[in-house]
Each structure stands twice: as structure tokens, then as C-alpha cells.
């Protein structure tokens with residue numbers, strides 16, 4: 001945990017143009033800076049950085065935030081990681097919460113293991129580039145595969161000498177503890193107590209975490225005898241869980257986000273060759289069959305996976321099993337077969353990036369279609385085989401969580417297999433039901449359906465009644481954070497009173513016990529309320545009559561909760577030039593100056609919101625009346641509340657019509 005004072009220092013120091021400028025080429029335009037957006041593909045810049053407000057916003061894809069959330073998004077860091085990154089940039093010392101001795105020890109152990117792994121990667125690389133054995137065996141091998149020295153260095157490839165304990169001896173001599181060398185699996189301790197290198201005589205592929213630290217290795221032997229395993233990998237450890245690591249992800253993540261698709265291949269060399277050819281959005285599951293954790297990891301960057309597999313029958317069979325799992329996670333899968341006798345490695349070595357991309361575009365096929373077609377080819381006209389085939393394809397479709405996507409596949413598959421759509425749909429439904437045969441799943445499905453029905457009912461009500469409660473909530477928050485401290489003159493009958501924007505909104509909402517429904521706007525409102533109350537309290541406590549400082553925008557833009565920050569940026573950048581927002585157009589209000597706008601809009605906004613909120617409460621109560629289990633007493637109570645609220649609503653409606661006329 002980073003303490004609040006440090007967080008504030010970091011925000012105070014961060015110059016958003018400098019921070020973003022490290023990743024994106026910014027061009028000055030007026031008071032702002034512009035660039036092509038790093039989060040989506042575009043040719044004309046719609047990504048804007050405002051140094052005065054300390055925020056960025058893309059008007060193409062809608063991403064927006066402050067310097068720290070930019071680093072979070074762009075580098076896929078957690079919030080504390082991004083804060084530390086910015087702190088380092090500005091030389092700010094980060095004080096964290098004291099760890100318990102147990103946490104401290106675990107952290108220290110992990111860190112020691114990471115440091116030992118980093119040392120090993122450097123040492124293996126040096127052995128390859130600087131020793132005769134390394135040069136002739138390993139460097140020769142990699143260069144022979146067509147890797148350039150730049151590629152070899154980028155992926156940190158190396159060599160562990162054939163003498164059984166050269167690495168371990170060097171590491172011990174350099175002060176690395178045996179404990180961490182064995183914990184990472186780099187060193188193995190024999191029963192007789194002697195130490196030797198796990199990877200001796202192998203070329204080395206370091207495996208990086210998402211943030212780029214070396215956590216493990218794959219070692220490939222260059223010997224051709226059948227007794228030696230071709231690949232050896234680091235064992236599972238405190239820093240390496242192979243089920244949630246993807247080889248190459250650290251180097252691929254930016255390209256994956258930008259191109260919104262992740263290419264999945266099988267081996268280390270497939271990844272490296274594709275990279276070298278210029279196709280960088282590639283990862284490999286490396287040595288394990290694809291796991292759910294790996295799929296979810298990809299899902300953090302894109303919802304689209306393209307699986308490339310070698311053309312042989314075994315490759316296809318293995319791919320199909322893994323792919324059902326991707327469908328279950330709700331990702332879209334396309335498959336691309338390699339040409340006969342090629343793998344991604346050999347293909348990328350002999351083709352340019354453009355060729356590779358073109359080949360993928362021309363040959364990729366949606367997985368379900370691919371599966372149906374492949375099985376169809378194998379089944380011929382044998383009716384039994386065809387029946388089995390339908391059930392096989394249905395099994396894949398049944399994995400897809402999204403009902404709309406499912407129905408598209410049901411339709412396409414029925415057409416392709418030349419069977420009735422209804423039949424396929426029923427099979428899918430049966431399959432899904434049998435999945436969910438345990439009561440827990442059924443219960444889940446039931447509550448999901450119920451929630452959906454309620455949501456639909458709610459939505460239709462909003463549409464029928466004009467501007468939605470969420471639109472009103474958004475407007476209220478907008479006026480609070482933009483104009484909260486402003487006073488305006490307001491004519492009430494014959495009197496002119498001076499009102500304060502925040503005072504009016506907050507007092508009215510709190511007095512009526514109304515809470516926002518939209519979680520983002522609620523978070524922003526709560527944040528404002530907290531600052532507002534703190535200031536009121538401070539003013540009460542103060543001896544003199546000095547005015548309390550205003551509540552400034554940066555409280556929201558630089559809020560430690562990224563959700564609050566994003567909501568604020570969205571609201572503030574929500575079409576600034578649009579003087580009359582849609583909402584007011586609807587109510588036929590024409591507005592001139594900003595002051596006039598405040599006195600016109602804010603009181604109406606509060607009343608409109610109140611009327612809407614009460615309407616929704618009445619609806620909820622009416623729904624309760626339909627409950628047959630209500631006692632007479634409860635029935636009376638609900639009816640009485642509805643009557644009271646209706647009366648209140650009438651009063652508000654009269655006030656509102658007076659205001660609008």
C-alpha cells in the first residue's frame with residue numbers, strides 16, 4: 001500500500017505531456033497536444049492530451065484518464081505499479097505500508113529468485129556471445145535458423161555450457177545463494193549433495209512475465225540422440241506457474257492491443273520467427289496444452305484469438321480440444337492451417353510480414369465453420385458418422401456463453417450441414433442443460449434470466465418516460481464537478497435569491513434520501529459529497545471567516561480510484577462545444593450565457609431528477625403490490641406510501657411546469 005501523501009506527491013509531480021510523451025509522439029496543437037491513439041488503430045489523430053487539465057482523451061475509441069491511468073492502460077500495469085513507475089520517473093521515494101514479517105520474507109524470497117533468474121539470463125547470453133563453445137554451438141545454431149543478432153538479443157537467447165556445473169559454480173562465486181538457485185530449478189542438488197546445472201549443454205530461451213521479468217527458462221538440446229529430451233523447462237516455483245504464462249506475451253502485448261487480435265502458435269521459435277518477420281502479436285502456450293488461465297490472460301488484451309496449427313491430422317485434433325475451452329471463455333476463435341510441410345517458424349522465415357498477414361487473412365476461418373467442414377469431409381455420406389458430427393459441432397456451439405453469437409452459429413451450422421435449424425437449436429439447448437444439470441448452475445441460469453427480464457422492464461420504462469434517470473444523474477454530476485462552487489441568481493416569485501450549485505444539488509438530494517443508480521456516477525457523487533462535507537465541517541470549525549478553498553477538478557481527474565478518474569474524464573470531455581446538451585433540447589430550453597445557463601438549468605435539473613427518482617420508487621412499490629403473499633397490513637403500508645409519493649410528485653410536477661413556462 002502506497003500512502004496517500006506519496007500518491008498526492010506523485011500526482012503533483014506528474015506532467016502528463018512528459019509521461020505520455022515517453023510512449024507516444026505528441027504534437028502541439030493550440031493549448032493541447034495531439035497524436036494517433038495508441039489504444040486503437042487510426043490514421044488521423046483523435047487522441048488529445050490537455051496539460052492544463054492533466055487529462056487525456058481519445059475521441060475515437062473513448063479511452064481517457066490521467067497520467068497514471070495512461071501508464072496502467074498502456075503498459076498493462078496495476079494501479080500501484082503505474083504509480084511507482086511515475087514516481088521513479090520523477091525521483092519520488094515511494095513509502096509503502098509496512099509488511100508483516102511473513103509477507104516480507106515471501107517478497108524477499110520471490111525477489112531473490114527473480115534476481116537469480118535475471119542473472120542467469122545474462123550469464124547464458126554472455127556464454128553464447130563471448131565463449132568459443134557458445135559461439136560455435138549456440139550462436140551458430142540460432143543464426144542457422146535465420147535469427148538476426150538483434151532478434152537473439154531482444155529475446156535474450158543464450159547457452160548453458162556442456163560442463164555439468166559451470167553455471168552453478170559461476171553463480172555461487174558471484175554470491176548467489178544455493179537456496180535460490182535450487183528454488184528456481186536452475187540448479188539441481190543430487191542425493192549425494194553435489195550440485196549441477198539443469199540446463200547443461202542446451203540453448204536457452206528465457207520466459208518473461210507480462211511485465212518483462214525473467215521467471216523461467218526453456219532449454220533445447222542440440223544433440224540428436226533419442227534418449228535426451230528435446231526440451232527441458234524450469235519446474236513450477238514461487239515465481240513460475242506455467243499454466244498462466246504465455247511465451248512472448250511481454251513482447252507481443254502492445255501489438256495485440258493495437259491489432260485487437262492475438263495469434264497463437266506452438267513453440268518458442270514460431271514466436272521468434274514471426275516477430276522477426278514483423279508480425280508481433282504472437283504468443284505460444286509453450287509446452288503445455290492451453291489452459292483457462294492462459295486464455296483469460298489473452299482476454300485481458302483482446303477478445304479475438306487466431307490459432308495457427310501445423311497441417312497434420314494430430315495438430316488439428318489437438319487444436320480442436322483446446323479451442324472449445326476458448327469458446328467457453330467467450331472469446332472469438334479463428335483458425336489458420338499452415339501449408340503442407342510448413343510450420344509458423346519456417347513460413348515466417350521465408351515470407352515477409354505482409355505475406356504472413358495476407359496468408360492469414362486469406363486462410364483464416366471461423367472455428368465452428370472450420371470444424372463442421374473438416375468433420376463433414378471425413379464423414380462423407382455415412383448417416384451414422386453425420387449424426388456423430390452434428391453432435392460434435394453442437395458441443396462446441398454449446399460452449400459459447402453469448403446467446404446471440406450462439407444463435408448465429410446455430411443458423412450457419414444448420415445451413416452447412418443441411419439440417420433443420422430448429423433441430424440444431426434443440427440439440428444445443430439440451431447440451432447446455434446437461435452441462436448445467438447440477439442445481440447450482442440451474443439456479444444461476446434462473447437468476448440470470450430473472451435479472452434480464454427485470455432489466456428489460458426497467459429499460460422499456462425509461463424509454464417510455466423520456467430522458468433516463470442515468471442521463472439526469474450524469475448531468476447532475478457534471479454540474480457538480482464543473483460548477484459546484486459557483487453561485488447564481490435565481491428568481492423565486494418576486495424575490496431574487498442567491499444559490500450555490502453544489503449547495504442546491506447536495507442539500508436537495510440528501511434531504512430526500514436519494515441515491516444514484518449508475519455506479520460510476522454514484523462513485524463520483526460520493527467523492528464530491530465527501531469533499532463537500534469535509535469543507536463544510538472545516539468552515540464550521542474555523543475561527544475566522546476566511547472562505548474555504550474551492551473543490552477543484554484535479555480531485556476527480558487524479559482520484560486514486562481509476563473508475564472515478566475515468567468517469568470524471570468522460571464527463572468533462574463529453575463534447576465541450578455542445579452548449580445545449582440533448583437533454584435540454586428535449587425540454588425546449590434555449591440558453592445563452594453560462595451564468596444564465598446555471599440559473600436556468602440547475603434548479604430544473606434537480607427537480608427533474610427528483611421527479612424521475614420518485615417515479616421509479618413508485619414503480620417499485622407498485623410491483624410489490626402484485627406480491628400475493630403480502631399481509632393486509634403490508635398492503636396498506638405500501639399503498640399509503642404510494643399515495644404520499646404521488647402527492648409529492650404532483651407538487652414537483654407543478655413546480656416543474658412553472659419553471660419551464
Ligand SMILES: [Zn+2]
Pocket residue numbers: 037038039040047058059060061062063
Ligand atoms: Zn483511441
